[in-house]
Amino acid sequence: MLDVRRMQLLRAVVTSGSVTAAARDLGYTPSAVSQQITVLEREAGLALLERTGRGVRPTDAGRLLNDYAAAIGEQVAEAETALADLRAGRTGRLAVRYFATAGASLVAPAVARFRRAHPDVRVELRLGEPEQSLPELKQGGADLAIVVRSPDRLTGDGIRFTHLLDDRYAAVLPRGHRLAAKRVLELADLADEAWVGSEWPGPCLDAVLDACASAGFRPEFGVQSEDYATAQGFVAAGLGVSLVPEMGLGNRHPAVVVRRVRNPVPVRVIYAAVRESSPAQPALHGLLGALRETADSQPSGR
Template sequence: MLDVRRMQVLRAVVTSGSVTAAAANLGYTPSAVSQQVAALEKQAGIALLERVGRGVQPTAAGRLLTEHAALISKNVAEAETALADLKAGRTGRLEIRYFATAGASLVAPALVRLRREHPGVRVDLKLSDPGDPLPDVEHARADLALVVRPREQHREGVRLVHLLDDAYRAVLPAGHRLASKRVLDLTDLADEPWVGSEPPGPCLEPVLDACAAAGFSPDFVVESEDYATAQGFVAAGLGVGLMPRMGLRNRHPDVVVRKVSRPEPVRAIYAAVREISLAQPAVLGLLEALREAAAE
């Protein structure tokens, strides 16, 4: 295998026109330069220089290796520039996983800020509903994912950053007997038929846990995995429901929304990010933008 460092020494000799001039430019002794060229000729198995008067000129093989040495030097310089841009957050690519209700509330405003501060960074977004995006982060298929209260708080190489607590609200038909109350005890809904709006998983668990703490299990008569559809079922009088505030941004005109207490169900939303990705300015910028969006 040819030694790249020796190829650069050969290039210096060819461009300088002599071993002595190359040695002066490189800060070597002439004998050290001659030794490097001789060792490269041994590796190549062919003469690379020939004497012409007081100087030297490359053979065909010498010109070939000199041209490749120049390309290598150019590629290394480009790689160093690209690496510096990546480290500074001027370029790069981020793989992001998110769930539907976090899209408009958190992801969209965060990306506006990220693109303003890191315009050269490409962001690839993928909706994770209804799957669990944590394995994608853990196995380096994604740099960051938005998740809801994972039961496993520790994943190898993954940091969980708390963004916000999203409280659930009671959703009732507009003419419901409880609609006149501003705040409902959760037990007020114990004997009601329920419209489910969550698939099994971390978004349904806060509802079931809160109902269990209040001493009952909800009677789901309609199942839906979409907040807009669930609101339509509630508006039609098929039942009541609990839905997170972030899922109620587009409210059906024929439902009323009331705060719930004793207890108030809450889903905790986190950003799951690869520990190694925290060295990237763009990832840190996105985390800060998500925190800002969550605070608003």
């Protein structure tokens, strides 16, 4: 098998025209260069150089290997440049998983902000619920996931969570509801109402149920929609009241009113999740920064 380093020595000899000149340029002794060329000739099974006075010139085999050595040198240089770009975060690929209501108001502007600074980094976006996104992240199928997580479940599993924002829930009532005249509702005001569910079982629903438990009741869900737009439709039809996070109220149904609630304020906490074992990646760090900056500008705040 041909040794690439010896091929590069051959190239230096052919370029300089003599073993002595190549040795001087490379900081070797002439005898060391000659020994390596001799080994390369044994590997090739052919003579690679012939003497011409004080110098040498390549044989046909020597010219052939010299051409390949030049091509290898160019590829190595290209590889070094590509690695430098990757280390600096100028190129690369990031796979991101996010949930639906985070897409338009958080992920889209953050990725646009990131691309202005990193135009050659490809960001692959895919919708996924936290129950799917976190296992995929742990298995290396994604580099970053936007998830809702309870603050008391942020340790272990090899995942590092970065807090982005607290998305407050608001009460959604039919127009003309007896509570619609109040600007701010006590959460307990809704205890005896029929409820329209807006969440799948998981951390978002847990945030609603925990807040209601703190207010001294458990909501009675007459309708399960598990979708914010559909939940508003059921509320508009007079089938109950609902709690919907602010990020889920981008398109409000014209026949509902939205009111703030307190004591307590139900909140779902949104995090960016990455693997603790992920190597340092400037591009990933840049995307996290863009997400934090975008989250800071959200009406819900941090």
